[in-house]
Amino acid sequence: MREITGGVCAARGFRAGGVSCGIKNGSTKKDLALVVSDVVANTAAVYTQNLVFGAPIKVTRANLAKSGGKARAFLCNSGNANTCNEDGEAVANRMCELAAAELGVSASEIVVASTGVIGQKLDVSRVERGIAPLVAGLSASGSEEAAVAIMTTDLAQKTVAVEFEVGGKVCKMGGIAKGSGMIHPNMATMLCFVTTDCAVSVEALEVALKEATDVSFNMVSVDGDTSTNDMASVMANGLAGNSEVAVGTSEFVVFVEALKFVLTDLAKKIAKDGEGATKLLECVVSGASSEEVAKKVAKSVVCSSLVKTAMFGSDANWGRVLCAIGYAGVGVDVSGVGVWFVSPAGEVVVCENGAGVAFSEEVAKRVLSESEVQICVSLKDGTGEARAWGCDLSYEYVKINGDYRS
Numbered sequence: 298m299r300e301i302t303g304g305v306c307a308a309r310g311f312r313a314g315g316v317s318c319g320i321k322n323g324s325t326k327k328d329l330a331l332v333v334s335d336v337v338a339n340t341a342a343v344y345t346q347n348l349v350f351g352a353p354i355k356v357t358r359a360n361l362a363k364s365g366g367k368a369r370a371f372l373c374n375s376g377n378a379n380t381c382n383e384d385g386e387a388v389a390n391r392m393c394e395l396a397a398a399e400l401g402v403s404a405s406e407i408v409v410a411s412t413g414v415i416g417q418k419l420d421v422s423r424v425e426r427g428i429a430p431l432v433a434g435l436s437a438s439g440s441e442e443a444a445v446a447i448m449t450t451d452l453a454q455k456t457v458a459v460e461f462e463v464g465g466k467v468c469k470m471g472g473i474a475k476g477s478g479m480i481h482p483n484m485a486t487m488l489c490f491v492t493t494d495c496a497v498s499v500e501a502l503e504v505a506l507k508e509a510t511d512v513s514f515n516m517v518s519v520d521g522d523t524s525t526n527d528m529a530s531v532m533a534n535g536l537a538g539n540s541e542v543a544v545g546t547s548e549f550v551v552f553v554e555a556l557k558f559v560l561t562d563l564a565k566k567i568a569k570d571g572e573g574a575t576k577l578l579e580c581v582v583s584g585a586s587s588e589e590v591a592k593k594v595a596k597s598v599v600c601s602s603l604v605k606t607a608m609f610g611s612d613a614n615w616g617r618v619l620c621a622i623g624y625a626g627v628g629v630d631v632s633g634v635g636v637w638f639v640s641p642a643g644e645v646v647v648c649e650n651g652a653g654v655a656f657s658e659e660v661a662k663r664v665l666s667e668s669e670v671q672i673c674v675s676l677k678d679g680t681g682e683a684r685a686w687g688c689d690l691s692y693e694y695v696k697i698n699g700d701y702r703s
Contacts, residue, residue, distance in 0.1 A: 298461040298555055304440025307458035307471035308494035309536040310335040313439035315446030318427035320420070321376030321413060329427045330446035332371040332473075332490055333400060333435055338532035340368035341502035342408065343510055345527035351378050352385030353409045354528060356393065360405045366499035368532055369406040371490045372396045373447050375475070377419040379411040380525045388421045395425055399432040408530050410488055412475060413449055415525060444473040447488055450697060451475050455566040461555045463548045466539035468495035472559045474529075476519075476567040489514070489529040489563060495552060496535030497542040504544050505553045506531055513560035516592065516685040518600045519571035531556070568686035569669075573693030576608055578686065580672045585681030590627045592683040597625035598672055599687030608670060609689035613638060613661035615647040618672060633677035640667035 305313050311334055315327040340361060344354050361368065372392060379385045393407040411419065434442075444454040458471030476487030497505070510529055535541065542548045569577035580598040585591035598604055601621040607614040615636045622629055636648035638661065645661045646654060664670070 298459050298558065301458045301460045301469065303458045304456040304471045305332050305443060305473050305490060305492045306437050306440040308469040308492045308534070310494060310534050311492045312435040312437055313443040314431055314434040314436060315439070315442035316427045316431045316434065318374070318423040320374055320423050324376060327442060327446035328374055328376045329424060329431055330373045330443040331396065331431050331435065332443055332492060334369055334492070334532055334534045336534050336536065337367050337369055337406065338534035339497060339499045339502055340366055340408065340530060340532045341499065341506045342528060342530035343506055345524055347525050347527070349381065349525050351380035351411055351526040352382065352389045353379055353411045354526065355386060356389040357408050357410065357528070360393065360407060363405040364403070366502070367406060368408050369402045370396060370400060371408045371410070371530060371532070373410040373412070373488060373490070374419070374424065375412050375447050375449050377411060377413040377417055378415045378526050379419045381416045382418050384418065388419050391421050392424055395428045399428050410526065410528050412447065412488055412526050440471065440473060447473065447475040449475065450572055451570055453566065453570045455563050455570070457559055457562040459555055459558055461551060463495055463537070463542060463551055464539040466537045468493060468537040468539060470495065470555050470559055472563055474563040474567060487524050487527055487567070489560070491529070491531040491556070491559060493531065493533045494535065494537040495533055495542065496537065496539050497533040497552060501542050501544045501549055501552070502531055502533055505549070505556050508553055509556040509560045512557060513564040516596060516683070517564045517568050518596065518685070518687045519568065519574070529560070565686050568688050571688035572697045573691040574688035575668070575691055576689045577669045578605070578608055578672060578688055579669070580674065580685045582674045582676065582684070583682050584676040584678055585683070586628070586676070586679040587681045588683055589681070591681040592685070593625045593627050594622050594629065594674060594676070595683045595685035597621045598674065599685045602690055604672070605687065605690035608665060609691050611662050611665035613645065613647055613656070613658065613665060615653065618674065619648065619651070622674065629676055630678060635675040635677070637673045638664050639671040639673055640664045640669060642667050
């Protein structure tokens, strides 16, 4: 497997684009994205577990159920979440109808998504004006336009693509994602769209997507808030020409590894671009009694507001790490815990066997002043391992969210 360029257009038979519709009043940024497969594609999706969820999620679920897991396009707007609106479902369905009519496909073959402000009605007439130019501008080099169009408070595009081999055929997979705040997923992330020309059964796609999100997007937290509009979806159009991948085969293992790579890369980019963030944090847990215990500990550490603020201040306050381990909700023998910090500037051990050790504050400050920092935890209780990603918590986060609607 190797990284390539092209994003969601890297795989054969996919085109993408983005246009500005003025969905958010006063904004001129691209805010409507479309990714289209030239042929019908097997499709799977996972969604937010928040009981308050956007109308596009309800419509997409219904569409995929009606089509039997088949789709031709991802359609997504930014600037408005289309959530908690009495006409939300009608608007989401109308968006599908508009795209379908322009593309000459069925409305049930559209995966629709929205992101932005909650509780404000989405003026579908603005989408109506944008659909025709959006479809007309689709191209095999349009991944970047689509990536920009789905962004809200994101400062950086999030895109990746890889090439891998399945059944003697070279396959490609690419993805784009958005997410900067309101990130504490229990399924996927704010929004993620993946395309591949690998032939994969619908069942295998569903299993693979769940497995890959569990070790990627489900291990990310920026601020502890689970969005109402979280969705990750993947289309597989089979144009690589391989025999269809099924669950339980060696080809399935290869496909899952490629999907994990793509989703993990995007997850880390989301954490690094957290609202107001100055640092990407990675908690690496080893020696746990099980992988599940390791996951809970790692997630607890990156979710801790006190750990996040200490990292913002480059303060080696390791007691906050132990505190987060202690309330992770799993059995841990604190007397065996070790903690150390690692970055491009070096490494500093701060805790062994549950107790502090002498270390240089100057060295620790230097290690923690880098833009990417690992918080390493050893539990000395088994072989379970896990990684979770987050970011520091800065003054800017409060400013961004205090002004979000304006």
